[in-house]
Amino acid sequence: MSHGVLSYVAAIAATSGLLSHVLVFMRRDLDSNSHQLLIVANLVVLLKPVALVIRGWSWFDAILISIVADICYTTALFASIALYRAFFHPLRNYPGPFWARISVFWKVKHFQQSGFKAFRVIDGLHKRYGNIVRVAPRQLSINEPEAYQMVYGAQSQCHRLRWLEDRPKNIQFLADVEEHSSRRKIWDHGLSAKACQSSHLSQMNDISQRLCTRLSISKGNPTVINDICHHFTFDVMGQIGFGQSYGQLESGKSHPAITKVERFMKAGVIVTQMMWVVTLLMVIPGLDDPMKDLKDWAKQLLDERANTRQLEEKGEDEKDLMSYVEESKKLTNTRHPMTDEVFAEDAVLLQVAGSDTSYSVLVNLCHYFANYPKLQEIIRKEVLATFPEDDTKGPVWSKLSSAKECPYLDATVNEVLRRHAPVPMGMLRESPDHAINIAGHVVPPKTIVSCPIWSLQYDERCFKDPDAFIPERWLDKSHPDSQAELVLDKRGFVPFSVGPMNCAGKYFAYMEIKIFCAYVLKSFTITFPEGKTGKSEEDLETKQARDKEHASGTEDYLTQGAPRTEVCFQPLAVQ
Numbered sequence: 001m002s003h004g005v006l007s008y009v010a011a012i013a014a015t016s017g018l019l020s021h022v023l024v025f026m027r028r029d030l031d032s033n034s035h036q037l038l039i040v041a042n043l044v045v046l047l048k049p050v051a052l053v054i055r056g057w058s059w060f061d062a063i064l065i066s067i068v069a070d071i072c073y074t075t076a077l078f079a080s081i082a083l084y085r086a087f088f089h090p091l092r093n094y095p096g097p098f099w100a101r102i103s104v105f106w107k108v109k110h111f112q113q114s115g116f117k118a119f120r121v122i123d124g125l126h127k128r129y130g131n132i133v134r135v136a137p138r139q140l141s142i143n144e145p146e147a148y149q150m151v152y153g154a155q156s157q158c159h160r161l162r163w164l165e166d167r168p169k170n171i172q173f174l175a176d177v178e179e180h181s182s183r184r185k186i187w188d189h190g191l192s193a194k195a196c197q198s199s200h201l202s203q204m205n206d207i208s209q210r211l212c213t214r215l216s217i218s219k220g221n222p223t224v225i226n227d228i229c230h231h232f233t234f235d236v237m238g239q240i241g242f243g244q245s246y247g248q249l250e251s252g253k254s255h256p257a258i259t260k261v262e263r264f265m266k267a268g269v270i271v272t273q274m275m276w277v278v279t280l281l282m283v284i285p286g287l288d289d290p291m292k293d294l295k296d297w298a299k300q301l302l303d304e305r306a307n308t309r310q311l312e313e314k315g316e317d318e319k320d321l322m323s324y325v326e327e328s329k330k331l332t333n334t335r336h337p338m339t340d341e342v343f344a345e346d347a348v349l350l351q352v353a354g355s356d357t358s359y360s361v362l363v364n365l366c367h368y369f370a371n372y373p374k375l376q377e378i379i380r381k382e383v384l385a386t387f388p389e390d391d392t393k394g395p396v397w398s399k400l401s402s403a404k405e406c407p408y409l410d411a412t413v414n415e416v417l418r419r420h421a422p423v424p425m426g427m428l429r430e431s432p433d434h435a436i437n438i439a440g441h442v443v444p445p446k447t448i449v450s451c452p453i454w455s456l457q458y459d460e461r462c463f464k465d466p467d468a469f470i471p472e473r474w475l476d477k478s479h480p481d482s483q484a485e486l487v488l489d490k491r492g493f494v495p496f497s498v499g500p501m502n503c504a505g506k507y508f509a510y511m512e513i514k515i516f517c518a519y520v521l522k523s524f525t526i527t528f529p530e531g532k533t534g535k536s537e538e539d540l541e542t543k544q545a546r547d548k549e550h551a552s553g554t555e556d557y558l559t560q561g562a563p564r565t566e567v568c569f570q571p572l573a574v575q
């Protein structure tokens with residue numbers, strides 16, 4: 001075979017590489033079609049030499065020509081993609097690391113190297129490059145207070161990523177606004193203030209009593225609170241979500257599902273940056289659906305739940321959350337029927353979203369209670385006043401939930417939610433088919449955008465002295481201790497996100513957190529172990545340094561991995 005033939009093949013292949021970039025890769029959504037692309041690529045690579053042999057070439061020549069063609073095609077394709085992304089892409093003028101322009105692997109590598117501190121990577125980029133940063137070839141991170149509503153709010157022109165649209169999925173992956181809205185109404189019903197008060201509250205009280213029994217076993221000795229808080233929120237969700245008792249608070253042993261959730265969430269930080277990988281994992285037979293382990297567990301849990309429910313007739317007040325979600329099966333106006341598979345996915349979402357988020361708030365609260373004993377004492381007084389004489393039914397929720405009756409409790413929970421966002425990174429959204437303006441920045445069509453919650457909640461444009469733990473900033477102006485002037489822009493406080501796809505469990509979460517505080521502070525004084533003091537007389541600088549060190553241990557698995565926190569629960573004399 002002559003050199004001329006190979007040069008000719010190389011030229012054709014390189015031109016095809018360029019053309020396929022311009023005509024196919026630049027225009028198609030590869031996140032949802034990566035499996036088709038892989039199949040086509042494999043077929044072309046494998047069938048090419050066969051076709052040449054059929055046309056009369058020898059096997060040697062056919063394979064040689066194919067290899068030359070493949071190398072030239074892929075080199076031209078990737079060179080074209082890289083050049084386009086670096087110098088011609090509509091986002092080319094936005095600042096950011098050079099390699100982040102070229103490939104999403106820059107972000108993946110740095111997220112991985114950060115040791116599960118992805119939110120710090122994004123925060124670091126904003127500190128270096130400014131409020132709008134190109135963090136991946138077609139992704140902008142926007143850290144502007146007014147941008148948050150524009151990206152996630154009710155009037156937003158952006159939408160969730162339209163990925164594998166034909167596949168039914170759990171509510172948090174739904175991009176279709178109408179389908180999301182009809183399923184979301186059902187969730188809102190189960191998690192409404194009415195349902196929380198009439199049905200979920202009494203169960204939360206029961207579980208909190210079990211929590212106090214567990215804490216009393218530690219007899220005031222140093223206790224790592226992370227597992228206990230995880231057991232509490234996981235048990236709450238098992239009981240209220242599924243009517244099942246996991247019994248972790250009694251046994252002190254973690255449910256095997258906790259490890260599965262952890263593994264899934266850790267992988268999630270990385271793979272959700274590359275939805276095309278998720279598509280491959282889900283669609284190609286033989287590869288593992290990343291949610292499989294958890295879905296199998298959820299299916300088993302739902303079976304057990306169905307069996308238990310057949311044995312006991314449940315009244316309206318004892319409906320578990322999954323009974324509400326189950327109503328979605330009756331919806332007729334949605335594109336996708338609610339299959340058992342999707343029901344299991346929603347079950348996983350409920351268990352994870354409902355426990356992994358609140359857990360970190362409880363751990364962080366314990367740190368601040370130990371570090372600020374005077375604050376702890378003030379809140380103890382507030383919560384004690386909410387318990388009636390016959391306290392077997394628990395605190396009076398209308399008092400405990402009121403910012404008027406328990407101002408410091410309310411303010412402290414909010415300050416912890418600000419300083420330790422349970423969902424630290426911004427959720428991904430996509431801009432529409434036309435360019436839009438977000439907070440003064442022109443965002444080209446089909447750009448992925450996100451607003452980093454952690455960074456925004458530490459932004460000096462929104463909060464004066466953002467690094468300091470100052471609950472008083474959340475006290476109402478009429479309160480004598482109020483430092484409301486430290487909140488410069490409330491739009492910077494978005495722990496539950498905003499808009500029609502915000503957190504469905506916000507009311508439930510506040511209830512769970514405040515009930516936890518009420519029970520724990522009624523029964524125990526929280527201190528640091530000997531050596532680590534957290535004494536009232538300690539100067540503020542020492543306390544703030546300890547807060548900073550505590551925050552530095554925060555990790556990010558899509559939800560927050562709370563820093564390891566060791567405290568003592570000294571039993572209080574019975575009130």
Ligand code: HEM
Pocket residue numbers: 152171172173184187191349350353354355357358361421422423427495496497498500501502503504505506508509
């Ligand atoms: C402090 C605790 C919590 C925080 C900070 C939190 C935060 C969030 C955030 C930021 C989102 C994403 C919203 C979006 O995609 O724009 C979300 C979604 C969600 N959360 Fe929470 N969450 C908490 C607790 C809970 C609890 C206790 C439950 C259930 C009992 C829950 C159920 C959900 C559900 C179902 C979604 C998906 C909503 C949808 O797609 O419509 N969350 N949460």
